[in-house]
């Protein structure tokens with residue numbers, strides 16, 4: 001029997017074992033099942049297993065182990081590098097494991113490993129609660145949390161990973177572990193920033209916080225010509241405002257949509273967006289100075305439902321468009337850095353592309369670097385060039401642009417990257433090591449304990465430490 005025949009038989013057996021569904025080439029659902037969010041990623045797995053239960057997850061892991069088929073784990077499918085799929089291998093798609101159970105009295109939320117941020121937000125807001133997550137509601141909570149998770153309340157309540165207090169993990173050996181700080185402090189440490197390296201997380205347990213239903217939201221758009229002033233004042237005002245205020249400064253071109261007057265369509269801008277994690281009226285006052293930095297192109301700021309604020313960016317990131325992102329860490333926005341940001345924004349081959357400047361600090365920076373696997377807590381600015389475009393003919397120009405932003409920022413960068421953003425491809429191992437820095441050795445030891453054969457390697461991969 002050839003290896004291929006053997007695999008086919010094993011996949012037949014897997015299909016029979018699953019409560020969920022196994023989708024294979026030739027099946028009607030195959031193209032839909034193999035697609036991930038980034039249209040640049042066009043891979044053809046041997047099978048996509050849509051798992052419905054923890055037992056399904058165990059069956060898929062066992063099949064990958066016994067056949068040797070390479071395995072990809074998919075939560076929300078939003079990884080920019082396409083880690084949620086794989087050519088010729090087995091995809092474990094968790095999107096049917098998407099429950100959100102809120103224990104309002106205990107302030108805890110249990111979330112399926114394939115749930116999206118939108119599902120998490122909708123369920124928690126029914127109880128006036130939030131779990132810190134990201135800024136686009138279709139993103140998966142699994143991938144986002146395991147590598148950190150930064151969003152609109154990060155300076156107040158930290159990373160998503162900082163709020164992760166427990167998890168159900170299926171290991172490479174097929175063991176099901178209920179992980180808490182008491183049961184396995186080392187693994188909980190690793191899940192807080194070490195990515196999908198240690199097993200498949202079928203359930204995440206979070207601490208929740210009271211916020212909403214209405215919050216003060218900031219969305220002030222200035223001409224790019226004022227970028228030096230806007231970015232300098234932005235830093236000064238956010239520092240003075242305290243942890244309730246979390247912001248992102250975005251450089252780009254005004255989209256040609258009805259929300260903006262036609263006269264400014266495609267005008268280069270610098271926008272400051274943010275949320276106040278506290279009473280909306282108090283927030284309105286705290287945000288006001290950031291709306292008064294000079295002549296505005298537009299201002300969409302104001303009180304709004306938390307659920308709407310969590311979706312402000314959704315229309316900018318349709319599934320199936322082409323994306324190539326990078327990420328770098330900076331300590332300060334010197335005039336030289338701002339010149340690079342402005343000049344590269346103007347040079348972007350796609351008007352959909354942006355450079356996003358996340359000002360961190362607050363609760364993120366108050367946790368010691370060694371206390372969780374996530375590293376880079378002292379990083380003041382996470383800067384992400386996002387190449388966003390539609391047509392394959394423009395791939396080369398847009399990929400080159402994103403890389404050029406990074407290479408021009410390189411002399412000013414502090415090293416490593418926030419591993420949830422890069423479209424990877426070329427850096428791989430070196431970037432992962434640099435980003436985890438002094439935490440890498442402990443991560444490698446944990447990997448050797450839980451996944452010595454590196455079954456879970458389609459990710460920001462940690463190499464198992466040698467015996």
Ligand SMILES: Cc1cc2nc3c(=O)[nH]c(=O)nc-3n(C[C@H](O)[C@H](O)[C@H](O)COP(=O)(O)OP(=O)(O)OC[C@H]3O[C@@H](n4cnc5c(N)ncnc54)[C@H](O)[C@@H]3O)c2cc1C
Nearest residue numbers: 075076077078079083084113134135140142143150196201
């Ligand atoms: C439009 C958009 C907006 C974004 N906004 C933010 C943001 O505001 N803040 C932020 O921090 N990041 C943001 N990101 C980055 C995002 O956190 C990463 O892309 C992340 O990988 C997405 O997780 P996912 O589950 O959707 O990805 P997937 O592609 O499904 O999974 C990526 C990898 O995560 C791991 N993984 C996922 N789920 C599990 C699980 N349950 N168990 C084990 N491993 C798992 C696997 O290694 C998998 O290969 C954004 C990305 C996009 C595309």
